[in-house]
Amino acid sequence: MSKRNHRIKRDEAARQRRRTSPGAAPGTLKTDPDAPRPQIKVIAYSNQELVEQEIQQPSEIAPFLGRYPVTWINVDGLGDAQVLHELGEIFHIHPLALEDVINVHQRAKLEHYPGHQFLVFHQVDAGERIQSEQLSLFLGSNFVLTFQEEAGDCFEPMRERMRQHVGLIRQSGPDYLAYTLLDAIVDHYFPLLESYGERLDDLETEIIKSPETTTMTQIHDIKRELLMLRRKIWPLRDALNTLVRDPVPQVTDSTRLYLRDCYDHIMRIIDLLETYRELSSDLLEFQLSSISYKINEVMRMLTVIATIFIPLTFIVGLYGMNFDPNVSPWNMPELKWYFGYPFALGLMAVVTLALLGFFYRKGWLGGRPRVTSSTGTR
Amino acid sequence: MSKRNHRIKRDEAARQRRRTSPGAAPGTLKTDPDAPRPQIKVIAYSNQELVEQEIQQPSEIAPFLGRYPVTWINVDGLGDAQVLHELGEIFHIHPLALEDVINVHQRAKLEHYPGHQFLVFHQVDAGERIQSEQLSLFLGSNFVLTFQEEAGDCFEPMRERMRQHVGLIRQSGPDYLAYTLLDAIVDHYFPLLESYGERLDDLETEIIKSPETTTMTQIHDIKRELLMLRRKIWPLRDALNTLVRDPVPQVTDSTRLYLRDCYDHIMRIIDLLETYRELSSDLLEFQLSSISYKINEVMRMLTVIATIFIPLTFIVGLYGMNFDPNVSPWNMPELKWYFGYPFALGLMAVVTLALLGFFYRKGWLGGRPRVTSSTGTR
Amino acid sequence: MSKRNHRIKRDEAARQRRRTSPGAAPGTLKTDPDAPRPQIKVIAYSNQELVEQEIQQPSEIAPFLGRYPVTWINVDGLGDAQVLHELGEIFHIHPLALEDVINVHQRAKLEHYPGHQFLVFHQVDAGERIQSEQLSLFLGSNFVLTFQEEAGDCFEPMRERMRQHVGLIRQSGPDYLAYTLLDAIVDHYFPLLESYGERLDDLETEIIKSPETTTMTQIHDIKRELLMLRRKIWPLRDALNTLVRDPVPQVTDSTRLYLRDCYDHIMRIIDLLETYRELSSDLLEFQLSSISYKINEVMRMLTVIATIFIPLTFIVGLYGMNFDPNVSPWNMPELKWYFGYPFALGLMAVVTLALLGFFYRKGWLGGRPRVTSSTGTR
């Protein structure tokens, strides 16, 4: 379980290191040598027709832009600075924005540039391990340009709807397309969060059953993963809020309604996230309390048994001494008493009963009737 | 107790899952197959007359809208997409709003649409278990349209007042009706919160009486339920605040006074909620402290008794050794002393008194007179 | 001590329940059957003269309003809906405001109504137990109307000053009168808070002297009472802030200076309150730390003593075995050695010294010289 986690963190750390080294000129395009080579796919459509085509050179894009009201250029893989550079030229992208596309460790953000909006966000996968992939989106007046780190995304159902002319996409502009992409990403956070809810649920049941054998590493893992998710989602909320409130030229009023809905979804995700974070903190505290409770119970048991037997053992040790009663009448005359043994047993019984009474009054025998006057919590 | 809770959480989880799956087109109406079929009930009224009627088809609503200044259409059950769709058409409801009606897992919110306001909030029931039901309300210039998940609500006293022409409802517009509904819902939170207050009260009494036998699962449960309630109420506060402050065309100034009062009630609920949350945290901390205190008390007792008897037991063991005093004068000559046994007993008495003195000076005997110079907390 | 507290909470709870039941029509006047019947007292004054009169019927108020620039109507007791209703009619009070007067569980607040300001706040008494009474104040252009739950208030010195024509009240309008009332209430919070300061002071001294016998229930009580006070004062601060900043027609600029001073006092009260809250949290933490420290000290003592004697007791037990040395030369030949007993004593001395050396190196004997290399906190 925790091995899985360590893999994730190492991956995160590795990705952090793909950054441009400090001291490099701003706007330098330095691609990660391990990144896959870009695959460019164009979907251009109007209400009447839809063209879908994989292209080799950025220069092939130009014709689409002129002919269709909306052109979606999706680039999977960031391994070729030259291709990115050409794309940047075609769409007049600022070098800083291009640099942010390549250095896939950005916070989610919305940046206004003349001619287009630049949006960065992250898609997460609720598979066996959390995988986060940066998605950079440029929204222009007649195009949407997206960059993904790798092939494979969660947009296939949406593409199918576009092909089938289902829903509003084909009748709407690039802003609605951008919204649909955002919405698909945001909705993918829900199953992930639900899985956390279920894990916390199970952990709670386990803790109630047996607090001391439940693995607290799991709660700690969940806390850390939620912390990471939070870092991804909070800035996205701010970005989206700007998109909804500010008058952005590329976004129409009708799409704004949809973006408001998307913002609403993010608010719900954040709600869930914060609730689960609090729940996991509560759970850890709860487990600690339960364990502390158990320690007390165990201690009490030990004290009662030890405290009863320690004096008894002393007594039996006493009469096990080898002082010679024959030498002097002072030397353990009890050993020669007629009722010596019963006397010793009786002595022990008296000690035991006295101690039991004391413990009972202290309430240490598990039962309730505790005299409160002598306890400090009063 | 905690089983009850688990039921609640599972229900919540189940309801979360009724969501549209990620990847679906926005605005898709996918009803929950287990949801009850809609029952539509119309109450239309003016100051002079009131008509109350259960209808089968949404199309039957139109005549009411023309004839009466206020028409309240209440739909219980969300199990038929077709009916909802028709209602949406009649009242010009945006598909996204309809989707929010069906996906009953929304945060409380107020959304402005042209022609009407859309308000989502939750009614809770203070019965044996917390039950939360989403209520979606559309407020137009001459209608109020409400959707509830199931039949059965807390509006019956209000309906009775409408029929009897008691209060201001009959003389007022749909905004006042909407306020009355909101107010009924909000006031239903109070008994629920009071029950938490009482449970916390009882728990505190119990903890003071006997901290180690009080069940901390209960405090944990209360904390979690309050966390859930909080998630429901905070967004409602924001929504209502918007309704009170912003110039909303469907709300008159006189009703705004009433909404301000309702907002005030929510503020009180939040006050109580936060107070109880803090109280339950304090209580948990208090119980832990008390238990920790008890551990200390028990430890001290164990230490005193063990530490006194351990040396004594050593001494009696010493004189229980079987070295043969006859072999050599060095071998335990005490055993043959005339006052050997009294000497041993005296030795033990001296050790006991020395230790008791030491403990007394340390303040470990429960009494106060502790010499502070040798203790670290100084 | 805690019994007192419980009384308070039960009272609070009882008062909460005096609320209008959920489902009642808004603005319904349902008086508490146990509430005392209203006593109405009028003080009307100008710079020249002052009239003070107890009246039976609300209708007797009218003449005063016309003749004097300022009329103060004080109502003690809220047990008669009819009287309140008549007063409401005379001063054009909104039904919702009247409802808030009767349901004495409001948050402090300021509400603007046409013709008057409505102010709710609470007076607390620093007697043996905290008593909180709601005070509702209506400030019009020529009257101040106050409602108190019971007879008896902290305004007597102020009334005396009015009669003696001391201070500015007689020369000023109703806004200055309202300020004076507020100021008297607010200043009554100080002695109460000071008593908390002193209790915390005493508790701290006690904890330093003897952490394990100090009653942590007291700290817990203080925390809860401060939490309650906080709920009363924070909203009052907001209300007063509004009164100071916003242009309220009934408040003149010169009175505004005084209200600013009153706001300043509230800020100081909040300061003290938050400081005491933090202090009490710190104190609880401090006590827990001290107790935890003591546990450690006790544990170390137990360990040292037990660990030294356990091997010794083993050795003496060993030579107390009854193997027959006569049967075989292998059976405990030591018992027959000439220096058998001194040998055994020497063995024990060696073990004791070795263990003492070990503990000394570990730093468990209380003295400092601890070799750090083998301890984990390094």
Place this chain on the structure above:
Amino acid sequence: MSKRNHRIKRDEAARQRRRTSPGAAPGTLKTDPDAPRPQIKVIAYSNQELVEQEIQQPSEIAPFLGRYPVTWINVDGLGDAQVLHELGEIFHIHPLALEDVINVHQRAKLEHYPGHQFLVFHQVDAGERIQSEQLSLFLGSNFVLTFQEEAGDCFEPMRERMRQHVGLIRQSGPDYLAYTLLDAIVDHYFPLLESYGERLDDLETEIIKSPETTTMTQIHDIKRELLMLRRKIWPLRDALNTLVRDPVPQVTDSTRLYLRDCYDHIMRIIDLLETYRELSSDLLEFQLSSISYKINEVMRMLTVIATIFIPLTFIVGLYGMNFDPNVSPWNMPELKWYFGYPFALGLMAVVTLALLGFFYRKGWLGGRPRVTSSTGTR
């Protein structure tokens, strides 16, 4: 150390009580009978000349005001209401402001009055104990009027610079003088805070060396003192911010630059304060962790030793029983075996080795090789 603290708190408490009693008329001047009698000192200056004079009657001030562009009247001691009243008349000071001067328990604040600004702040002394003295400052267009509780302040170097005509004071207006006073006060906070930094430093070193003998009362003291300082500085920050941002007629733009610098210093003080507060919390937590760590270490040691010797002691006790082997072959025949004693020793060796192996596998012997599968934290 803590006795010192208690003195401070009692002083604080005593000063709190010097307040006007609740119910007094606002603006009442009630001087503290123990306060020293006022000493009035006037420094009037222009760029050309400087006059410094101790005066007996407030009426002697008038000539200075007319002749010099800047007159600084400093009053040490607040023990004579009459003198204060006369000063109030001369400078047109509002009764509420005068009351705040006398009741030396104000929060730092800036209040605008027609004709002057009223500023309250506190000077602290980093001597053997924290001493806080309220300083009230009135800034007019040609005067600065300051009130201090007692003689003795930190302004002497500044006065010397004025006399020597060093720096900008002589060339500037009263606003620059007020700034210089503020700056001197604010800069006096730095050494105080540094002393806390050093104390925390030393405590940390001590805790690392020996957590269980470090006195946690000291950390607690520091926390409380920082809390008190914080209460003094935060409101001062707000007051100064207002002075810097708002267009105050008595403050020129060039002086505003200096006030901005002073504000900057306060921000640094707050920075340090909050950092030290967090550090002291961390330190307490760190000490508790270390102690908890030590408890664990001690427990483990005790367990290992006790658990090994307990079975051994049982075995030696077993063969110390006095059953008569002569009565029956079943009665402890081992005692008569030829290798009885070696057998018993061997049995003990086996038990010891088995337990050591068990502990080693559990990782309780201090060494690392712990088999993880059987531990719950996995």
Place this chain on the structure above:
Amino acid sequence: MSKRNHRIKRDEAARQRRRTSPGAAPGTLKTDPDAPRPQIKVIAYSNQELVEQEIQQPSEIAPFLGRYPVTWINVDGLGDAQVLHELGEIFHIHPLALEDVINVHQRAKLEHYPGHQFLVFHQVDAGERIQSEQLSLFLGSNFVLTFQEEAGDCFEPMRERMRQHVGLIRQSGPDYLAYTLLDAIVDHYFPLLESYGERLDDLETEIIKSPETTTMTQIHDIKRELLMLRRKIWPLRDALNTLVRDPVPQVTDSTRLYLRDCYDHIMRIIDLLETYRELSSDLLEFQLSSISYKINEVMRMLTVIATIFIPLTFIVGLYGMNFDPNVSPWNMPELKWYFGYPFALGLMAVVTLALLGFFYRKGWLGGRPRVTSSTGTR
């Protein structure tokens, strides 16, 4: 490890003390006697040419200012008040700003002065120990003036790019130069933070492996260093935000885009910082939980073993008593029974089994099957 830290703190403390003493005249230039003497280096450039020259006297700067659009004067070392004073005169720097340059303990800040912007920030070095150096930057319309505490900075790659005419610096104004400097500093925070991430990573792995031998001093160190870094970065964020948002005459719109990017980097640094701070808190809590868990496990083991053997030891002690069976039939007749020894062994077996059964039911043997009804956490 912590010794390193102590060095850092002492250095910090020493630097704090280099401040002007309280009471000094504002704007006094008092240089630190240990500070290195200033070395002034001028780089003046236009798009066509670049001149790089070390100068001896501030007066040599003037010619550059007239001839080149951008002149960068870098001063390493603050040890000569005269030189600084002359520089201040040349660039019309306010005395307060000069004072801030020398007193290298400022918070990061941006201050507007007529004619230039004054920016203070800190460069940190991720070497073996955190070293922080204050960098003061004046941005005028045709110059950038920087002050560093010591020679040696992270700007060399940037200078090289300037010389090679790589990037935009040579074509841009002084604002772009200032941006480049800021960017270099900010980017140097990343490797430092990453090293913390790795240390936390390693610590977590260690804690999971063996919580009780992991050194919590390390986590404490990291927390404190992050706290210090935070104090440096948060104010820088505010300063940069002002630079990006406010219309500053020296900053062009195109450079503003770059500054926005730099601001974005700071936001990421803060994100990482806060995440690591939370992670380290979680880690400490996690370690404490794990240790507490271990204590419980150890306690249970001790209890089980001790509790089983204590009664057995009592029994064997009992039959080790030396009561003389020959004196009376009541004196330990068991010793003479034919099956006396087997009876005693059987008695012990019965006791052992009974206790094991009890422990098994309590769930203290490590296995799960615990009867819940008798445990308090239910």
